[in-house]
Amino acid sequence: MSIESCPIVLTVNGETVIENVEPRTTLVDFLRDSLGLTGTRTGCEHGVCGTCTVRVDGTIVRGCLMLAVQCDGARVETIEGVSDTGEIADLQENFRLRNALQCGFCTPGILLTAQELLSRGGMPDREAIRLHLSGNYCRCTGYQAIIDAVETTARQRTGTNS
Amino acid sequence: MTITPDSPSVLTALDRPNSYIGRSVPRPNLRRLTEGRGSYVSDTVLPRMLHVVFVRSPHAHARIRAIDTLAASKAPGVVAAFVGADLTEVMSPWVGVLTHLKGLKSAPQYPLAMERACWQGEAVCAIVARTRALAEDAAALVDVDYEELPAVADAETALDPQTPVIHPELGDNLTFERRVNAGDPDQGMRDAAEIVEATFVFGRHTGVCNEARAIVADWNAAEQRLTVYQGTQAPHMMQNLFAKHLGIAEQQVRVITKDVGGSFGVKVHAYADEMATVAIAKLLRRPVKFVADRLESFLTDIHARDHRVHGKIGVKKDGTITVFEIDDLTGIGPYSVYPRTSGIEANQVVNLTGSWYRCPNYRALARVVFQNKNVMCQYRAVGHPIATAVTEGLVDLAAARIGMDPVEIRRRNLIPDDGYPATAPSGIKFEKLSQEAALQKIVTMMRYDDLRAEQERLRKQGVYRGIGMTTFVEVTNPSPTFYGIGGARISAQDGVTMRLDGAGTVFCHTGVSEQGQGTEAVIAQVAASAFGVPISSVRVIMGDTDNTPYGGGTWASRAAGIAGEAAWQAGKALRANVLALAATILQAQPQSLDLRDGIVVDAASSRERMGLDEIARIAHFRPDTLPPGFQPELVATRHYVPRAWPFAFTNGVQASYLEVDVDTGFVKLLRHWCVEDCGTIINPLLVDEQVRGGIVQGIGAALYEHCVYDERGQLLNGNMADYLVPMASEMPDMDIGHVVTPTADSELGAKGAGEAGTAGAPGAVMNAINDALRPLGAKTLTEMPFTPGLILRAIGRI
Ligand code: FES
Numbered sequence: 001m002s003i004e005s006c007p008i009v010l011t012v013n014g015e016t017v018i019e020n021v022e023p024r025t026t027l028v029d030f031l032r033d034s035l036g037l038t039g040t041r042t043g044c045e046h047g048v049c050g051t052c053t054v055r056v057d058g059t060i061v062r063g064c065l066m067l068a069v070q071c072d073g074a075r076v077e078t079i080e081g082v083s084d085t086g087e088i089a090d091l092q093e094n095f096r097l098r099n100a101l102q103c104g105f106c107t108p109g110i111l112l113t114a115q116e117l118l119s120r121g122g123m124p125d126r127e128a129i130r131l132h133l134s135g136n137y138c139r140c141t142g143y144q145a146i147i148d149a150v151e152t153t154a155r156q157r158t159g160t161n162s
Numbered sequence: 163m164t165i166t167p168d169s170p171s172v173l174t175a176l177d178r179p180n181s182y183i184g185r186s187v188p189r190p191n192l193r194r195l196t197e198g199r200g201s202y203v204s205d206t207v208l209p210r211m212l213h214v215v216f217v218r219s220p221h222a223h224a225r226i227r228a229i230d231t232l233a234a235s236k237a238p239g240v241v242a243a244f245v246g247a248d249l250t251e252v253m254s255p256w257v258g259v260l261t262h263l264k265g266l267k268s269a270p271q272y273p274l275a276m277e278r279a280c281w282q283g284e285a286v287c288a289i290v291a292r293t294r295a296l297a298e299d300a301a302a303l304v305d306v307d308y309e310e311l312p313a314v315a316d317a318e319t320a321l322d323p324q325t326p327v328i329h330p331e332l333g334d335n336l337t338f339e340r341r342v343n344a345g346d347p348d349q350g351m352r353d354a355a356e357i358v359e360a361t362f363v364f365g366r367h368t369g370v371c372n373e374a375r376a377i378v379a380d381w382n383a384a385e386q387r388l389t390v391y392q393g394t395q396a397p398h399m400m401q402n403l404f405a406k407h408l409g410i411a412e413q414q415v416r417v418i419t420k421d422v423g424g425s426f427g428v429k430v431h432a433y434a435d436e437m438a439t440v441a442i443a444k445l446l447r448r449p450v451k452f453v454a455d456r457l458e459s460f461l462t463d464i465h466a467r468d469h470r471v472h473g474k475i476g477v478k479k480d481g482t483i484t485v486f487e488i489d490d491l492t493g494i495g496p497y498s499v500y501p502r503t504s505g506i507e508a509n510q511v512v513n514l515t516g517s518w519y520r521c522p523n524y525r526a527l528a529r530v531v532f533q534n535k536n537v538m539c540q541y542r543a544v545g546h547p548i549a550t551a552v553t554e555g556l557v558d559l560a561a562a563r564i565g566m567d568p569v570e571i572r573r574r575n576l577i578p579d580d581g582y583p584a585t586a587p588s589g590i591k592f593e594k595l596s597q598e599a600a601l602q603k604i605v606t607m608m609r610y611d612d613l614r615a616e617q618e619r620l621r622k623q624g625v626y627r628g629i630g631m632t633t634f635v636e637v638t639n640p641s642p643t644f645y646g647i648g649g650a651r652i653s654a655q656d657g658v659t660m661r662l663d664g665a666g667t668v669f670c671h672t673g674v675s676e677q678g679q680g681t682e683a684v685i686a687q688v689a690a691s692a693f694g695v696p697i698s699s700v701r702v703i704m705g706d707t708d709n710t711p712y713g714g715g716t717w718a719s720r721a722a723g724i725a726g727e728a729a730w731q732a733g734k735a736l737r738a739n740v741l742a743l744a745a746t747i748l749q750a751q752p753q754s755l756d757l758r759d760g761i762v763v764d765a766a767s768s769r770e771r772m773g774l775d776e777i778a779r780i781a782h783f784r785p786d787t788l789p790p791g792f793q794p795e796l797v798a799t800r801h802y803v804p805r806a807w808p809f810a811f812t813n814g815v816q817a818s819y820l821e822v823d824v825d826t827g828f829v830k831l832l833r834h835w836c837v838e839d840c841g842t843i844i845n846p847l848l849v850d851e852q853v854r855g856g857i858v859q860g861i862g863a864a865l866y867e868h869c870v871y872d873e874r875g876q877l878l879n880g881n882m883a884d885y886l887v888p889m890a891s892e893m894p895d896m897d898i899g900h901v902v903t904p905t906a907d908s909e910l911g912a913k914g915a916g917e918a919g920t921a922g923a924p925g926a927v928m929n930a931i932n933d934a935l936r937p938l939g940a941k942t943l944t945e946m947p948f949t950p951g952l953i954l955r956a957i958g959r960i
């Protein structure tokens with residue numbers, strides 16, 4: 001079933017990437033297998049667990065539900081990219097201090113999802129944080145530490161007292 | 163942010179200056195993981211690496227008449243195709259039995275099914291190709307001619323004479339049976355004012371590790387050596403198994419375990435498809451990778467629970483429990499899993515049920531049967547959630563029957579805190595538990611009386627809230643009586659090697675492994691404290707059989723208690739070596755010196771004498787300046803294995819507060835509490851998060867998770883859309899408290915903490931639901947998971 005590859009041009013973490021991909025290749029497989037960006041992972045490959053979360057043109061998407069060819073011309077950002085720009089350094093540090101990750105497999109997806117909520121500004125309450133993260137599966141933590149770390153970051157960013 | 167406050171260490175021996183023990187030190191490896199720069203097996207790529215995918219039986223039970231791989235072999239990118247017989251040249255079959263589980267039997271299992279497939283999902287053929295996608299394309303072209311056979315799906319009828327026997331050579335479908343008759347159960351029944359009984363059902367569920375099982379096997383023909391990258395909990399155990407079944411020496415096998423995306427007991431067994439991957443790598447003489455996809459995970463990762471327990475309790479009017487009786491039946495699939503066996507869970511149910519209460523009368527029967535479903539084996543808190551929910555469900559029912567408060571009946575029956583050591587009717591031994599103190603503490607933490615008043619008030623407004631409680635124990639720090647005694651080559655001991663390098667920093671090598679629970683931090687904390695250096699000077703090396711002391715790995719909540727003690731002893735030994743060296747350089751007495759925060763000081767005055775970096779410099783680069791005949795020893799190794807007790811039991815109490823919507827049957831979890839006693843707490847933050855994660859896994863079992871099979875042995879919901887797992891929006895906040903009773907078996911005094919949450923949560927949720935619905939005259943709910951449908955039926959709404 002050798003299907004012809006299509007050329008795509010996109011930016012990934014600020015770099016221009018020119019590649020040939022099979023039409024069936026998902027964005028997450030493209031990032032992992034073609035570009036070696038293994039911080040983005042698959043937990044279910046059917047859109048439920050959020051482990052494959054990346055940003056496309058500023059919006060978070062499930063990398064297992066999007067094809068690489070759909071990203072032609074797009075701006076893709078992964079955990080490696082947002083780590084290097086320092087955009088979520090405070091959130092990452094709060095995850096570290098609060099032990100909001102155990103095995104860490106879910107963490108990149110959760111950080112990007114939480115950042116989406118945080119970047120809206122304002123001080124979300126715990127319910128709102130839980131709801132926003134309700135599509136991200138974490139088997140290890142039981143979620144409370146994650147909610148705490150996001151809440152702390154929101155507080156720090158908005159200057160709200162606890 | 164609710165970072166748990168540091169709790170003072172109770173042991174003065176551990177109160178070294180600048181001790182990290184008892185402090186919530188963040189884990190050293192977390193920054194790497196938050197930046198997505200971890201290294202999991204699924205990320206691993208090696209030169210010339212191939213990918214294997216498996217063709218799996220769609221039938222629960224079928225004879226394999228023929229397998230045609232011709233079209234698949236010719237597909238683009240395909241390198242090889244294998245059926246069962248092809249792999250028997252290089253790999254021998256295995257049988258999952260242990261001699262100390264008397265009578266346990268099973269049949270030989272092969273890397274790929276031979277003439278028969280015995281569960282839906284069993285691998286029957288392997289396709290190896292350049293990429294995974296190409297291998298999957300080709301796998302679709304494999305033509306397997308099956309003759310479907312009758313499937314044994316129902317454990318209840320597995321032993322009936324008219325039911326087919328899955329492995330005829332074994333005579334029947336009974337894997338294992340155990341009976342206990344302790345004290346005088348009949349007298350216990352006669353002494354009871356009330357006898358309450360119930361049937362508890364624990365649905366099959368599974369681990370759903372976020373990272374699926376993954377393995378890369380690389381056979382280097384020139385070196386005659388196999389290197390396996392595997393997400394496993396027990397690298398040395400796997401080294402032994404790969405060597406044994408490939409017929410090569412252990413030293414020809416190296417197992418490397420880097421980051422593991424969750425394990426929980428799923429990744430501590432020999433899986434046929436992983437064994438096949440290793441065999442194929444040997445045949446093809448190049449690296450081969452297998453990563454299960456989520457659908458394969460549901461069909462082949464071990465399942466757990468699936469117990470049906472008839473339970474009985476006798477109670478006097480004053481609340482005294484006079485007898486416990488259980489009859490446990492569990493179906494474990496077609497094979498007892500290798501090498502730990504599938505008899506352990508039922509055995510634990512028998513060991514643990516009622517064990518922390520004073521009642522001496524106990525009758526138990528456990529039967530483990532074969533069936534044509536996926537295999538079942540040890541998953542987090544093996545047997546504990548069952549024993550706890552049965553015991554505590556019965557205790558609650560007895561309390562309700564005699565009109566006694568659930569806390570009060572427990573108070574009257576728990577083995578008192580001054581009543582240890584104690585032996586339970588099943589024969590298990592407790593060094594020292596603190597159940598009375600734990601119960602008292604949780605009652606205060608949760609403001610039990612206020613909650614009861616609130617519950618009462620809300621009931622009048624038609625709001626149904628429930629409070630449920632479980633007391634429980636947790637098996638930790640297992641001695642060789644767990645596996646070694648039964649013939650499994652699973653190390654009960656662990657060692658830690660500490661070495662001082664030229665810059666004055668230390669490397670700490672250990673056989674236990676990191677699965678996310680924080681072992682790396684715990685070993686670093688203990689080693690730094692015992693040796694006397696800042697934790698930043700310690701680097702922990704684990705997960706490599708070529709470079710760590712031979713050890714057991716991470717399971718049964720053993721890493722902190724066993725390897726932690728080894729690190730403590732190794733740190734002390736290396737400190738003695740370094741102080742002997744320092745004394746020589748400084749012309750002082752070694753016992754007048756100490757190493758604190760990386761500096762040799764006068765022990766009495768704390769006056770700084772010399773930095774460790776300087777000592778290391780002299781030892782490594784200028785030993786010529788040392789007196790003749792003095793040889794500095796810069797490496798120390800110590801081992802530890804629990805000896806005085808078969809297990810160090812952690813104990814505790816959990817409570818759940820929830821609300822049931824009587825119109826929809828939905829359960830809203832409002833709050834959850836746990837007080838546990840894992841002895842010395844090395845890192846309170848990590849202990850609390852282990853407990854929280856464990857509680858949520860237990861809640862999953864109570865409310866959502868269920869591998870639903872039909873009568874033909876077909877799994878109906880094997881994907882993440884249909885199999886429900888706990889997500890953030892449904893989970894409550896959890897308050898964790900501690901009682902600290904160190905084990906006297908080690909200097910460190912640490913017991914395990916990894917499974918307490920999962921042990922107690924399902925029973926607490928069950929009891930809370932029944933407590934909520936009691937005023938509605940609901941039928942007692944004892945069948946997990948408690949779905950909205952079951953709840954609505956119990957209250958007669960549907
Ligand atoms: S892998 Fe994409 S949502 Fe699970």
Ligand code: FES
Binds near residue numbers: 101105
């Ligand atoms: S930390 Fe392991 S899945 Fe979230």
